[in-house]
Amino acid sequence: MLWLLIAPTAILLTAFMYYPMVGTVIESFYQTSFINPRPQFAGWAIYEKVLASREFSEILWNSVVWTLGVVLLQNVLGFLVALLLNQGLPAQGLLRAIVLLPWILPGVVTAILWRFMYDPQLGLINSILIRLGLLEDNVAWLAESRTAMAAVIFAAVWKGFPFSMLIYLAALQNVDREQIEAATIDGAGPLRRLIDVTLPAIRDVVAVNVVLTMILTFNYFDLVWVLTRGGPQNATHIFPTRIFETGFGQFRFGEAAAYGVFSILVLAVLVAFYVIVQRANAARRHTA
């Protein structure tokens, strides 16, 4: 009976998740392209080629910088804004709605918006920075290798921080008020209360939020693609953009699949980490 109940879910998962995933792994051992539509077994050759290329190490490094940069900034900003919105400010509902706006926007719309803002000649960013005296001349944020990744990360953080904020805000509202009041009576200032009471109370949520945003960010495609297409040179190429470019831009499906397999491996590690964090949280709640 139990098997009958879980069968529909198992069938759907197999058909729509595991079959494509296994298919990607198999495809990565075959040379296929539009002009050679019949797959030719290549063994480890594609992996050797990918691993030996300079691009792979660039993409791996970019993916690490991109993921850590976005996750760190998005969570810090999300947490700070959540703290602010948890202070019982006037028009709190409206403020929350406004803060949520970037997250609601589709990724492509966000990217187009930021492309305009970063425009070296007509963009708002240069205009503001020059007026403030922080820049002397226009900067091509998305076209220079030294600034492109930071610019893309900044846009992603702008779009993503409301997601983290929402989760932190929910967690902050569940912190025991009595503990905070007791700490206040004991003479703890706001920073001490934050470090000793609030953060320990929401650490499970922080851990889950960090791992979740890590998985989502690693898989992010549309924003980076529309902003830079992975350029200039390979300065902002990450796994998803490289997979798309190789598979659907150049129709080298075997190589795209190999990049996909590396991507799956990284995600598997992150998912395993997520499961460990969840289990640890559950165990802690059980013992508490």
Place this chain on the structure above:
Amino acid sequence: MTRTIFAATLAGAVMATAAARAEPVTLQFWDNQQTESGLSDLQKGAVDRFMKENPDVRIEVTTIPYPEYQQRLLTAVQGGNAPDIATLDQIWMGAFAAAGAVDDLSEMTGKAGPKRDDFFSGAWDSAVYQDGLYGIPFNVDVWQFSFYNKALLESASVDPQSLTTFAGLKAAGEALTRDGQFGIGLFGHKGEDTVVVMNSFVFSNGGRVLDETGACALNAPEAVEALTYLQGLVPYAPKGILNASSGDMRELFLNGSLAIEFWPALEQPTLQKSKLDWGFIAGTAPEGKAPVGTFGGWNLALFASSEHKEAAWKFIEFMVREDVNGDVVDLIPANKKAAEAFLEANRKDPATVMAHLENAAPRPLSPRYLELADAELRLAQEIYGGAEVQAAADAACEAIDALN
């Protein structure tokens, strides 16, 4: 008894043939649309005309937006659902031919119908792969024309004709770049427009992308000289070349902050709608040489899987006919006579456009063109980013030769 069965079978076969004759043949024709020109209505008119002339053939037209056209075609071919006829980008011809997805039309053109002389030679060559002819040129354009803002050139005392030479263009760039204004709309984002502009400077300097043996020639002296020249134009271009496209340059050109932009002739309708006082010259070459543009455009191909090849060929012949071709394209008709009439009616200075089309060269017809173009893109980004040109060209050639 045997006779009766034979007679019945024969009668059945005759009836089936008659029924088949009575049933019109339906052809699937796929095309894409790059510009907002109301082309679909015009194509519909032409298709209706074809069906009137050929009542036994029905044409079903599918128009697909350009960004998804290639993917849809490839999926259809691989899934065994290819159309009978489709327009193919010149740069896809090698791949489709090598995959056996489209038919060699050499025999068809050998008998009657379209001939090389009827078309721009560069466009015809764009359909020739390993001595076979895998398409008939349908529409064309050429990269690049240099469109200029007359007022800005006048204020800097730059003679527009000077833009036709390497030295003149560079000097103009220097004179026109000042006070938040830029001289030359050079761009180098990851897009095909970057490749075709780079190619046209290489071609105009006597260089090539591939030599006659198919080996990369981008590191040959003529190509390196042209690439070095392009690198020298960077100071006169708006900032952000490596993430800028021809579309970005158009914005600056239209708002008056850019003096010269590079586009094919299809830019003319946009500029005609603007309030800008503009002119154009055809490409740029060293003193004493004629500029050689890079062809862009589409060919009509007959798919190998078509079950109605005779009718499909009839339709291709119809679409490239002098009296039809001009009505059914959103670029310039590939049929030279139709092109003359089209340019006369729709473009400023048609003689200059025509001459540039006559002298343009196609991009390399490689079955791995997309990978080749990717290596060229990396080269463009390297040189616009300030890399040493010979070393960057050597690296590009190493990547391109590895494709063989």
